[in-house]
Amino acid sequence: MENKTLKATGHDLSERYEQLYTMLLDAIPSSVLLIDQNMRIVSANRNFLEKGQRTLANTIGYGLEEVFPTVILDQMDITKRIRQVIENNQPAKGERMTYRAPGVPIRIYYYSILPFTWQGRVEGAVLLMEDVTERVRLSEEVRRVERHLGSVVESASDLVLSTDKKGRILTWNAAAERLSGYPAAEAQEHDFTDFCTDEDRKDIRNIFSRIDTRKYARQMKECPLRTRQETFIPVSWVFSPLKDSSNQTAGVVAVGRDLTEKQKFETELHQSQKFAALGVMAGGIAHEIRNPLAICSSSAQFLMEEDGTPEFRRECAGKIHKGIQRTSAIIENLLKYSHPSTTTRTTLVNLASLIKETLTLVTYHANILKIDMKTSFPREPIMVQGVATLLQQVFMNLFLNAINAMPTGGRLGIDVKMDHSEVRVQVTDTGCGISPREIGKIFDPFYTTSIVGQGTGLGLSLCYSIVKQHRGTIEAESVEGQGSVFTVKLPAHFGGGES
Amino acid sequence: MNEKYAPILVVDDEPEMCWILENIIRKTGLACMTALSAREAIALTESNKFGMAFLDAKLPDIDGLELARKLRKTNAHLPIVIVSGYFYQDDPTIERVLQEGLIAAFVGKPFDHDEIVSVITRYARR
Numbered sequence: 001m002e003n004k005t006l007k008a009t010g011h012d013l014s015e016r017y018e019q020l021y022t023m024l025l026d027a028i029p030s031s032v033l034l035i036d037q038n039m040r041i042v043s044a045n046r047n048f049l050e051k052g053q054r055t056l057a058n059t060i061g062y063g064l065e066e067v068f069p070t071v072i073l074d075q076m077d078i079t080k081r082i083r084q085v086i087e088n089n090q091p092a093k094g095e096r097m098t099y100r101a102p103g104v105p106i107r108i109y110y111y112s113i114l115p116f117t118w119q120g121r122v123e124g125a126v127l128l129m130e131d132v133t134e135r136v137r138l139s140e141e142v143r144r145v146e147r148h149l150g151s152v153v154e155s156a157s158d159l160v161l162s163t164d165k166k167g168r169i170l171t172w173n174a175a176a177e178r179l180s181g182y183p184a185a186e187a188q189e190h191d192f193t194d195f196c197t198d199e200d201r202k203d204i205r206n207i208f209s210r211i212d213t214r215k216y217a218r219q220m221k222e223c224p225l226r227t228r229q230e231t232f233i234p235v236s237w238v239f240s241p242l243k244d245s246s247n248q249t250a251g252v253v254a255v256g257r258d259l260t261e262k263q264k265f266e267t268e269l270h271q272s273q274k275f276a277a278l279g280v281m282a283g284g285i286a287h288e289i290r291n292p293l294a295i296c297s298s299s300a301q302f303l304m305e306e307d308g309t310p311e312f313r314r315e316c317a318g319k320i321h322k323g324i325q326r327t328s329a330i331i332e333n334l335l336k337y338s339h340p341s342t343t344t345r346t347t348l349v350n351l352a353s354l355i356k357e358t359l360t361l362v363t364y365h366a367n368i369l370k371i372d373m374k375t376s377f378p379r380e381p382i383m384v385q386g387v388a389t390l391l392q393q394v395f396m397n398l399f400l401n402a403i404n405a406m407p408t409g410g411r412l413g414i415d416v417k418m419d420h421s422e423v424r425v426q427v428t429d430t431g432c433g434i435s436p437r438e439i440g441k442i443f444d445p446f447y448t449t450s451i452v453g454q455g456t457g458l459g460l461s462l463c464y465s466i467v468k469q470h471r472g473t474i475e476a477e478s479v480e481g482q483g484s485v486f487t488v489k490l491p492a493h494f495g496g497g498e499s
Numbered sequence: 500m501n502e503k504y505a506p507i508l509v510v511d512d513e514p515e516m517c518w519i520l521e522n523i524i525r526k527t528g529l530a531c532m533t534a535l536s537a538r539e540a541i542a543l544t545e546s547n548k549f550g551m552a553f554l555d556a557k558l559p560d561i562d563g564l565e566l567a568r569k570l571r572k573t574n575a576h577l578p579i580v581i582v583s584g585y586f587y588q589d590d591p592t593i594e595r596v597l598q599e600g601l602i603a604a605f606v607g608k609p610f611d612h613d614e615i616v617s618v619i620t621r622y623a624r625r
Binding site for chain 2 (some may be wrong): 021283286288289290291293294296297298299301302319323367368372497
């Protein structure tokens, strides 16, 4: 094909270029004005005319002040800026301008002014105006959504924070500031693990290190939050990976719930259960205390009489002393049991001694009901990691339930065994048993077959939640009319325990 | 009192309680035999005639009240006194068995020796 451009004459060529530039000027989505030194419009592209709803006829040759609203010219000082550009032969860049023409919606422009030089002489200036109305609207929308999301996170009463992959704090919401006492700026200088207890640190590092594997995408852990005052707030955390736009793990999102209130409620519940158990045992306890009291009282009465031999009087004094010791031991057991436990921290617990202590309390009650107790403990101490008072609650509940199932006497068996890595405690009774219809419901809260006033229906559900909290299991087997077996399994703790 | 009175039976699983009651009874001039369980008590009644019985309410084998019923079967006129720390004076169970005539009196633990002496004076038989 013949190339016409090459054959074109000089005149022809400039005409062509003019047409090409006019086309380009009209095609671009920006407004372009050429202004001479007298601030008159020399040329205006289509975009400018359309936006301003003007024609070439009422634009070309007109002064700037006739084309632009005075307000804009004054406010933005455009005339002065154009003059400066022409004088200094230096472009002026990047200003925003809001354009309001009568009958036209508000437009926002980003404008720049370039000097127009012809043969080394500045002849005028080109005013380039880019319509950024839509862009501004969109970025405002984005900012609004961001603000909204931000206020959701900030208003949450749960702790919401994010870290990088190594655990360095990136964001820290208002709840985190309030609970920890650390402002976000200060928290950002720390790792998440700085807010954990020493013993939780290793676990947390594990969680962070495997957060981007599919299997561990959502990990939960109860771990206390260290506050600025060096106190610890119980918090239940959920950790999830923070994904970037290419679905790569960029960090970790941690959402934590303050468990203070929940724990307070649970403590109250446990305490009320203890008192309920004490109420059940009151008769047995009274009987147990009144016997030594009677011995003391009578021995004292013998002493008050004048006729006793010195030997007899010594015997009386000895009985008084022994009786008081016996009474005091019972009271001490009761005190230990009923003392409210505020601690929920786990310690190493010698499970066998704990069960024996609990049995002592229950014995008073079991004796008067003619219940034989058969116990079997392994020789070596059995250690578990747990909250002693809570574990005592579990066994107290199981023992009392077993005893209550045998109102006319029977046998209570307690068998403690080590079974590989776990401790197995079996509580067996020869009582009324549980019907197959009921056995599925016994661990439900408020389920009870006791008559009103005799049971709260919380005993076994509390046992269940406490055992679960200790990462153990509790199961029940029963034959109606023959008795029940409750089996509690808890993970055993090896090494480094008390002996 | 004198030898015309039959010995008194004391049943309590607590040896110390037996010791106390025995001493009080001896001071009144009466004889006394003690048993630590219902089974022992029944064995004693088979070879002895008692003029009165002090029974603990909670015995290791059977309840004091149940023992009372058993003793009553073989000895319709034996005055029985329950001495217990388990029941109290207005206890419905105690009121019922008193009314029923199963027991003659109830003494709560701990007690004044005068209480024991007065029930002996009142109920002990020859």
